[in-house]
Amino acid sequence: MPETPLISHIYTADPSAHVFNGRIYLYPSHDREGNIPDNDLGDQYDMVDYHVFSMDRVGGPVTDHGVALDLKDVPWASKQLWAPDAAFKNGKYYLYFPARDKAGIFRIGVAVGDRPEGPFKAEPQPIAGTYSIDPCCLNDDDGRSWLAWGGIWGGQLQGWRNSHFDPAGREPADHEPAIGPRIAELAPDMKSFTGAVTEIKILDEQGQPLRAGDHDRRYFEGPWLHKYQGKYYLSYSTGNTHYLVYATADNPRGPYTYRGRFLEPVIGWTTHHSIVEHGGKWWLFHHDASLSGGRNHLRCVKVKELTYAADGRINPVPVS
Numbered sequence: 001m002p003e004t005p006l007i008s009h010i011y012t013a014d015p016s017a018h019v020f021n022g023r024i025y026l027y028p029s030h031d032r033e034g035n036i037p038d039n040d041l042g043d044q045y046d047m048v049d050y051h052v053f054s055m056d057r058v059g060g061p062v063t064d065h066g067v068a069l070d071l072k073d074v075p076w077a078s079k080q081l082w083a084p085d086a087a088f089k090n091g092k093y094y095l096y097f098p099a100r101d102k103a104g105i106f107r108i109g110v111a112v113g114d115r116p117e118g119p120f121k122a123e124p125q126p127i128a129g130t131y132s133i134d135p136c137c138l139n140d141d142d143g144r145s146w147l148a149w150g151g152i153w154g155g156q157l158q159g160w161r162n163s164h165f166d167p168a169g170r171e172p173a174d175h176e177p178a179i180g181p182r183i184a185e186l187a188p189d190m191k192s193f194t195g196a197v198t199e200i201k202i203l204d205e206q207g208q209p210l211r212a213g214d215h216d217r218r219y220f221e222g223p224w225l226h227k228y229q230g231k232y233y234l235s236y237s238t239g240n241t242h243y244l245v246y247a248t249a250d251n252p253r254g255p256y257t258y259r260g261r262f263l264e265p266v267i268g269w270t271t272h273h274s275i276v277e278h279g280g281k282w283w284l285f286h287h288d289a290s291l292s293g294g295r296n297h298l299r300c301v302k303v304k305e306l307t308y309a310a311d312g313r314i315n316p317v318p319v320s
């Protein structure tokens with residue numbers, strides 16, 4: 001029986017789920033029809049605002065809290081509000097989001113609000129030291145906060161070497177180590193970094209870096225960090241092979257060891273997700289393009305239960 005989209009009055013994608021005050025809040029992209037032909041740079045993903053959604057439990061009614069941030073209110077951005085995430089600290093809510101700056105380079109910005117549903121007020125500049133797309137924030141149990149991000153192809157990560165952007169940059173050769181997502185520790189203000197931006201290494205189970213030609217396992221975009229039984233889990237999309245996979249580590253910066261695949265390709269080119277615990281169960285929020293009949297840039301959010309094996313492996317989740 002096909003699963004129902006959680007939200008069907010507008011197109012949504014890239015759902016980042018968090019539990020705030022006992023309620024599940026979703027921070028997705030808001031897809032819209034811009035009549036831009038599909039290409040490998042993702043120009044068709046031409047979003048201009050974010051809505052926040054919430055529910056008191058999975059299966060309960062979903063509330064659309066309306067526009068939480070609009071592109072026109074982000075001083076540094078020019079277009080393409082892609083996959084966001086959110087965090088709570090010191091009485092404030094922080095919305096992290098990527099967009100192209102006025103020069104067409106993806107950066108990551110932050111906007112601050114008093115409530116989980118917003119509205120959020122964008123900082124005048126992107127977070128210093130950021131580039132590329134798909135931020136995700138982990139508030140660790142020890143009080144430290146981490147931001148991971150990055151996406152290749154349209155997300156421009158392949159153009160970045162040593163903090164310098166070369167628009168002609170390409171993925172490494174097949175036998176070379178794959179490009180990894182980036183991570184940095186957020187300063188107490190949650191709007192800047194303390195310490196260095198580092199590349200996350202993802203190794204195979206023999207301790208060797210995943211290779212750029214290993215398209216079934218190498219990092220593409222959409223990182224998500226969560227903790228389960230004291231381990232750090234980095235899950236992500238393999239992009240052009242359309243899998244959701246994960247790796248684990250003993251500290252947030254890694255290195256991570258590849259552990260497996262948990263979602264097969266869905267309808268539509270992209271696959272993007274988050275994982276959250278609520279009501280004594282773990283949940284996978286993700287998207288597909290079923291609501292639009294398979295149009296890649298008009299997607300819808302879904303949710304499925306996620307379970308772990310006794311050894312901490314994530315059990316594969318059936319596609320619907």
Ligand code: FUB
Binds near residue numbers: 042
């Ligand atoms: O929604 C635009 C982009 O598509 C996201 O940033 C990627 O993760 C992919 O889902």
